[in-house]
Amino acid sequence: QKEVEQDPGPLSVPEGAIVSLNCTYSNSAFQYFMWYRQYSRKGPELLMYTYSSGNKEDGRFTAQVDKSSKYISLFIRDSQPSDSATYLCAMLMNTGFQKLVFGTGTRLLVSP
Amino acid sequence: DTGVSQNPRHKITKRGQNVTFRCDPISEHNRLYWYRQTLGQGPEFLTYFQNEAQLEKSRLLSDRFSAERPKGSFSTLEIQRTEQGDSAMYLCASSFNRGTEAFFGQGTRLTVV
Numbered sequence: 001q002k003e004v005e006q007d008p009g010p011l012s013v014p015e016g017a018i019v020s021l022n023c024t025y026s027n028s029a030f031q032y033f034m035w036y037r038q039y040s041r042k043g044p045e046l047l048m049y050t051y052s053s054g055n056k057e058d059g060r061f062t063a064q065v066d067k068s069s070k071y072i073s074l075f076i077r078d079s080q081p082s083d084s085a086t087y088l089c090a091m092l093m094n095t096g097f098q099k100l101v102f103g104t105g106t107r108l109l110v111s112p
Numbered sequence: 113d114t115g116v117s118q119n120p121r122h123k124i125t126k127r128g129q130n131v132t133f134r135c136d137p138i139s140e141h142n143r144l145y146w147y148r149q150t151l152g153q154g155p156e157f158l159t160y161f162q163n164e165a166q167l168e169k170s171r172l173l174s175d176r177f178s179a180e181r182p183k184g185s186f187s188t189l190e191i192q193r194t195e196q197g198d199s200a201m202y203l204c205a206s207s208f209n210r211g212t213e214a215f216f217g218q219g220t221r222l223t224v225v
Binding site for chain 2: 088092
């Protein structure tokens with residue numbers, strides 16, 4: 001079993017929809033949770049990160065962490081065709097550890 | 113351009129040849145990481161530098177792989193005697209102290225034929 005599980009998709013939604021992307025993990029030592037966006041043949045781009053449980057909002061993006069369930073989510077409001085990309089979750093035990101553990105990524109397609 | 117820069121962007125090589133990739137991190141970043149990403153997978157950690165010191169290496173980094181970061185600035189990743197299984201995107205990232213804010217370069221796509 002992988003440490004971080006993520007549905008590869010693709011997830012297809014119409015423009016304007018609310019998108020929910022999720023990851024589950026098995027290692028309770030993870031404390032920092034990141035979301036990256038990766039366009040085809042490009043490097044991952046950091047969207048946001050959260051520490052421990054709770055919510056964090058940045059524009060149209062909201063990240064949620066539920067450590068009791070080992071479940072994290074990224075919500076995208078008012079989705080746009082430009083949001084079409086692969087979304088990767090990544091986790092870190094603490095800032096002293098340098099190894100980000102990634103999910104496989106979920107491919108999102110937003111149609112106009 | 114103040115982002116992480118990787119060169120070359122693409123490399124095609126014959127099996128058995130040696131290849132070297134370069135990464136120039138964001139200038140004030142003291143931490144530098146190498147990851148490998150294969151199709152349909154997330155990036156996998158290879159190694160990490162703090163300044164010029166290589167502090168952590170993954171089991172994925174076989175004896176054929178070597179990474180350096182002389183003077184704590186740019187880094188190189190060399191693969192000797194390449195194999196077809198080495199075909200992947202090699203990603204470099206950098207951060208300033210905090211592993212939570214690692215910024216990635218565009219990657220070097222290696223194809224071994």
